[in-house]
Amino acid sequence: MNATEWKEKLSAIRGSFSVSIEKKPAENPEALELHYLGRKGELALLLRDLKDIPLEERKPLGALGNAAKQEMEAKLAELKGSAGAAGPVVKSDLDLTLPGWPYPKGSLHPLTHTMNRLAEGFLKLGFTMSDGPLIEDDYHNFEALNFPPFHPARDMQDTFYVDAKDQAGKFMLLRTHTSPVQIRAMEKQEPPIRVFHTGRVFRSEAVDASHSFAFHQIEGLYVDKGVSMADLKWTVDAFMKDLFGSGVKTRFNPSYFPFVEPGAEVDMSCVFCKGGHNSAGRCPVCKGTGWLEVMGAGLVHPNVLKSAKYDPEKWSGFAFGAGIERFAMLLYGISDMRMLYENDLRVLKQVQ
Numbered sequence: 001m002n003a004t005e006w007k008e009k010l011s012a013i014r015g016s017f018s019v020s021i022e023k024k025p026a027e028n029p030e031a032l033e034l035h036y037l038g039r040k041g042e043l044a045l046l047l048r049d050l051k052d053i054p055l056e057e058r059k060p061l062g063a064l065g066n067a068a069k070q071e072m073e074a075k076l077a078e079l080k081g082s083a084g085a086a087g088p089v090v091k092s093d094l095d096l097t098l099p100g101w102p103y104p105k106g107s108l109h110p111l112t113h114t115m116n117r118l119a120e121g122f123l124k125l126g127f128t129m130s131d132g133p134l135i136e137d138d139y140h141n142f143e144a145l146n147f148p149p150f151h152p153a154r155d156m157q158d159t160f161y162v163d164a165k166d167q168a169g170k171f172m173l174l175r176t177h178t179s180p181v182q183i184r185a186m187e188k189q190e191p192p193i194r195v196f197h198t199g200r201v202f203r204s205e206a207v208d209a210s211h212s213f214a215f216h217q218i219e220g221l222y223v224d225k226g227v228s229m230a231d232l233k234w235t236v237d238a239f240m241k242d243l244f245g246s247g248v249k250t251r252f253n254p255s256y257f258p259f260v261e262p263g264a265e266v267d268m269s270c271v272f273c274k275g276g277h278n279s280a281g282r283c284p285v286c287k288g289t290g291w292l293e294v295m296g297a298g299l300v301h302p303n304v305l306k307s308a309k310y311d312p313e314k315w316s317g318f319a320f321g322a323g324i325e326r327f328a329m330l331l332y333g334i335s336d337m338r339m340l341y342e343n344d345l346r347v348l349k350q351v352q
């Protein structure tokens with residue numbers, strides 16, 4: 001074999017190697033290695049033939065042969081490192097064997113969590129969940145609750161009106177409290193009735209640390225024969241203890257709401273200081289009084305029972321309504337109501 005024949009042979013080997021290495025599906029890299037580079041492989045035998053070529057021509061041919069060998073070795077290594085002899089040759093930095101990223105777990109919003117806890121407590125006491133619309137008519141939000149038209153008590157709750165009228169020609173409104181659910185529940189069901197509702201309410205009010213213009217309330221209603229203030233006091237006390245622990249105390253102060261008689265505002269003992277003062281001095285949450293006002297309550301007014309076509313001579317009941325934001329603040333030690341709406345993860349992550 002002379003130098004020219006040797007070069008032609010080398011080029012033929014490289015050509016057939018290229019065809020084999022590009023094949024789809026790919027050939028087995030070990031078999032290719034043996035065929036071309038093995039001790040008796042095509043390239044190895046050709047390199048051995050160099051000995052028959054005159055010395056002065058042999059050197060550049062040897063360099064060509066070695067370059068071809070390195071190139072083949074590199075391509076075989078690439079084939080071995082790829083998806084495998086049977087799959088397509090894919091170059092990628094993706095390592096499918098690495099463990100996945102730990103995704104942060106979501107959590108319930110403190111308000112949702114508080115509402116769930118309240119709901120659990122009332123379900124345990126035998127109450128069922130009731131519902132009502134956020135956009136209410138004047139009748140359910142006011143009139144059926146014994147707020148006559150133009151009655152000054154309507155100003156107790158600054159109302160957002162909606163640019164739409166109900167069947168009576170009155171402007172619809174965003175409900176200012178959850179009490180209309182009392183009427184809606186009684187319209188649907190004969191007494192005895194024991195229902196609660198949690199949901200959003202709206203008032204045109206300035207926002208500060210303890211007030212919002214859109215907040216949540218829980219409403220409770222129980223109508224049966226012979227229901228008295230004692231039943232109300234027991235129920236309120238039981239649910240406050242369920243929420244804040246057995247050490248919490250409740251007290252009733254006389255108050256006025258058109259839809260109850262007698263009416264009361266309920267205070268609970270301050271869970272932050274337990275008595276008006278803590279180690280830092282006067283408690284800022286209860287302002288040193290040791291008590292926090294948390295809800296309105298009372299015995300259902302006979303006029304309200306009449307609106308729902310319940311006979312007040314036969315039936316009596318109690319109702320209460322409380323702000324859920326204030327409970328959430330007490331449960332999670334949140335000092336400003338606005339924090340509940342700002343989506344700061346440090347606040348939201350408190351509930352798991």
Ligand code: FA5
Nearest residue numbers: 177179211212215257294295296297319320321322323
């Ligand atoms: C009422 O809304 C009555 N419907 C409650 C009621 C129901 C009384 C049944 C009797 C019988 P009041 O306006 O006081 O009452 O609100 C009740 C609770 O909602 C308050 O004790 C307070 O916890 C919460 N609340 C009132 N205004 C706001 C506000 N702007 N932001 C956040 N919470 C509020």
